[in-house]
Amino acid sequence: MAKRGQKKHFKRITTPLSIGIGDKKKNEWITKAECGPHNIKNAIPLAVLLRDILKICQTNKEVKKVLSEKMVNINGKIRTNEKFPVGLMDIISIEKSGKNYLMIVKKHSRLVPFEISAEKTNERMGKVIKKYTCKKGQIMIGIHDGTLIRGDNNIKTGDTIVLSTKENKINKILKLQKGAVCLIKGGKHAGTVATIEEIVETEAGRQNEARMKNKNEEFITVLKHICVIDDNTAGAYNE
Numbered sequence: 001m002a003k004r005g006q007k008k009h010f011k012r013i014t015t016p017l018s019i020g021i022g023d024k025k026k027n028e029w030i031t032k033a034e035c036g037p038h039n040i041k042n043a044i045p046l047a048v049l050l051r052d053i054l055k056i057c058q059t060n061k062e063v064k065k066v067l068s069e070k071m072v073n074i075n076g077k078i079r080t081n082e083k084f085p086v087g088l089m090d091i092i093s094i095e096k097s098g099k100n101y102l103m104i105v106k107k108h109s110r111l112v113p114f115e116i117s118a119e120k121t122n123e124r125m126g127k128v129i130k131k132y133t134c135k136k137g138q139i140m141i142g143i144h145d146g147t148l149i150r151g152d153n154n155i156k157t158g159d160t161i162v163l164s165t166k167e168n169k170i171n172k173i174l175k176l177q178k179g180a181v182c183l184i185k186g187g188k189h190a191g192t193v194a195t196i197e198e199i200v201e202t203e204a205g206r207q208n209e210a211r212m213k214n215k216n217e218e219f220i221t222v223l224k225h226i227c228v229i230d231d232n233t234a235g236a237y238n239e
Contacts, residue, residue: 017109033084034084053113054101073094074092075091075165087144104233122165125162127159128143131155131157158228177196182194195213197212210222
């Protein structure tokens with residue numbers, strides 16, 4: 001009989017680069033993230049984050065116990081599913097330890113938790129990846145983690161919005177424009193923070209590009225790999 005549906009786990013040796021685990025030969029299998037706000041290839045299952053990266057738990061049984069006690073908060077919501085996908089710019093709060101983390105990306109698109117203060121958990125960022133108008137004329141925008149929110153014509157695709165974590169209200173708009181500080185979240189320069197020198201519109205059929213510059217180099221990358229960030233997030237890459 002043929003197999004039906006997707007596999008619920010995969011081999012540790014074949015884990016995506018986004019999951020920055022150490023010894024891939026320690027065990028044969030690893031938890032696979034379920035479908036959710038982030039693409040599976042660009043996310044870390046919550047169980048793997050707690051057990052293998054943050055090392056809060058030692059076994060999957062301990063992970064399930066911690067989650068069942070509702071100690072883990074992601075972007076203002078309690079999460080109890082150990083397969084929940086955690087991705088870029090997510091804010092994780094651990095109630096028992098009192099620690100908070102912002103998910104950032106490093107070299108080779110590897111997702112890394114960066115510890116932040118409790119005050120910085122009140123806002124989160126999201127890159128606008130789509131924008132459309134409803135039947136009644138209401139403008140809706142969608143950000144990279146799947147969140148849909150009401151917007152206006154001042155927000156363009158490619159911009160980054162700063163949302164209040166609890167209410168999902170837009171507090172600030174970070175425009176995709178010359179001089180903006182950006183995180184390169186994919187491609188050869190993944191994990192690099194640079195400033196936009198120029199946005200280059202290419203011919204039809206090719207992706208638009210941007211000429212970027214930081215203190216070490218000048219390079220060109222496609223716009224889909226760019227995420228405008230604020231000064232606090234940029235500071236995480238200088239520590």
